[in-house]
Amino acid sequence: MKxxxxxxxxxxxxxxxxxxxxxxxxxIFFSKKNKLELFKILEDGSTNPICVN
Ligand SMILES: [Zn+2]
Incomplete structure (x- = not known):
């Protein structure tokens, strides 16, 4: 995975x-429909969605 x-x-x-x-x-997460979703991992361990297109 790149x-x-x-x-x-x-x-x-x-x-x-x-x-x-x-x-x-x-x-980097592939949803059920093979849609690519990205999440930024914050210092406190929580994640923030990133929009890519
Ligand atoms: Zn990278």
């Missing part, structure tokens, strides 16, 4: 449909 933000190909896999980019601290 990070759509920074192009880092060394992303970590959290489970079947979730990936993590340590370079931009984002979580």
């Amino acid at each position: 990070c759509p933000i920074c192009g880092n190909e060394d992303t970590g896999r959290l489970n079947k449909s979730r990936y993590f980019c340590s370079k931009c601290s984002i979580e």
